[in-house]
Amino acid sequence: MKEITLPGGGGGRVGKAVAWKSIRPWKELEGRSPFMEAVDLQRSERKERRKPVDKTVVSSRRDPLKAPMLPTRLLLPLAYVPLKSSHLSCLRPYGRSSAHVAELLPDLVEISLSRAILNGFRTFCSSSQDLSLKKCVPCKKKDLSPMTEGNASELKPKVPEWELVNDGGIMKLRRNWKVKNFLQGLEFFKVVGELAEAEGHHPDLHLAGWNNVTIEIWTHACGGLTENDFILAAKIDKLPLESFLRRK
Ligand SMILES: C[C@H](O)[C@H](O)[C@H]1CNC2=NC(N)=NC(=O)C2=N1
Numbered sequence: 001m002k003e004i005t006l007p008g009g010g011g012g013r014v015g016k017a018v019a020w021k022s023i024r025p026w027k028e029l030e031g032r033s034p035f036m037e038a039v040d041l042q043r044s045e046r047k048e049r050r051k052p053v054d055k056t057v058v059s060s061r062r063d064p065l066k067a068p069m070l071p072t073r074l075l076l077p078l079a080y081v082p083l084k085s086s087h088l089s090c091l092r093p094y095g096r097s098s099a100h101v102a103e104l105l106p107d108l109v110e111i112s113l114s115r116a117i118l119n120g121f122r123t124f125c126s127s128s129q130d131l132s133l134k135k136c137v138p139c140k141k142k143d144l145s146p147m148t149e150g151n152a153s154e155l156k157p158k159v160p161e162w163e164l165v166n167d168g169g170i171m172k173l174r175r176n177w178k179v180k181n182f183l184q185g186l187e188f189f190k191v192v193g194e195l196a197e198a199e200g201h202h203p204d205l206h207l208a209g210w211n212n213v214t215i216e217i218w219t220h221a222c223g224g225l226t227e228n229d230f231i232l233a234a235k236i237d238k239l240p241l242e243s244f245l246r247r248k
Pocket residue numbers: 137138139140200201202203217218219220221222
């Protein structure tokens with residue numbers, strides 16, 4: 001490969017672009033600078049490399065664009081992914097591999113395999129993924145749209161103790177308990193409240209008739225259900241709440 005010194009570059013690292021064999025001499029570039037030509041070539045080479053990878057081949061090469069996407073958690077930084085309903089289907093929590101998302105959203109996704117979970121939008125793990133192992137992510141009104149009834153019904157089996165309700169057009173998850181007494185109900189709420197604070201996602205808590213506890217979960221930022229709600233419900237089901245409950 002021959003090297004060219006780009007205009008304005010003193011031949012240093014910034015000014016020098018490794019020329020690709022097919023860069024044409026200036027006069028044939030119709031006024032486009034060799035630098036832009038090099039950038040376009042690099043982009044097309046990158047697109048080439050992004051072709052769907054053969055998942056059976058596990059490459060040890062370091063280049064993330066070449067190595068097949070490893071089946072680890074795929075984290076989509078929330079800022080990069082417009083979570084409109086058209087994309088939500090790509091971000092369902094099960095069923096699709098991370099490579100699938102990379103193909104579907106190649107230009108919109110800065111895929112970070114190391115980004116801390118808190119900052120990213122996690123997606124699909126395997127369909128057997130226990131939702132209680134996932135983490136709620138911050139709800140930004142402009143990025144969120146409520147999931148469809150269909151999506152909600154598909155996720156519902158993961159939280160079998162809860163019911164899907166439509167409360168005046170707002171879909172919610174709802175579950176009821178009977179506690180020993182009023183104060184045990186408040187203790188019950190404290191345990192759930194600590195979990196909610198840790199997750200940064202909060203349920204609606206009701207204590208009626210002194211010992212009837214109802215929890216409703218929905219995402220207020222978008223007026224409907226998102227994956228956060230199912231994660232929170234799954235985590236609530238894992239809490240040690242038996243000591244607050246009335247014997248059946
Ligand atoms: C930034 C942070 O995610 C928001 O303030 C959270 C707090 N807890 C929340 N909880 C619920 N249920 N819905 C929300 O929209 C919501 N927003």
